[in-house]
Amino acid sequence: MIYTANSTVTVEGKSYRPGDSVDIHDASAAKELLAVGFIVTLPGEYAPGETLTVDVQQEPEDGVATGHLNKEELEAMPKAQLLTLAENMGLDTKDLTKAKLVEAIAAAEVQAEV
Secondary structure (H helix, E strand, O other): OOEEEEEEEEEEEEEEEOOOEEOOOOHHHHHHHHHHOOOOEEEOOOOOOOOEEEEEEEEEEEEEEEEEEHHHHHHOHHHHHHHHHHOOOOOOOOOHHHHHHHHHHHHHHHHEEE
C-alpha cells in the first residue's frame, strides 16, 4: 500500500523525506509507522489496523468468533477504501461499483478476536 512520509523515515533500507510516497507491504510495520506519525495514509485509503465492527454470526470458540463486517460502516467508506479493503481480503474487485464492493465485503466471512 502507498503512504506518504510525514517525516524522514527509513523503510526496508530505503530513506524517504517528508512528502515522498512510501510503498509498504508489511501491514504490521505500516501500523507501527502510522501510530508514531512517521507516515500517513493518502486521503480515502484504508489504514492497516483501522477498526471495523464484525457482526458475530457464530459464538466465540477459543477466543475467535466468525461473522461479517458491518454493512452500514462499509457503506460510509469511500470507494477507494473499499477497494483496498477488498483487495487485502483477497476479493476480486474488477469492475465492481461501490454498492457491489459493499455487498462482496459484507458477504465475506471474517474472524474476530473476542
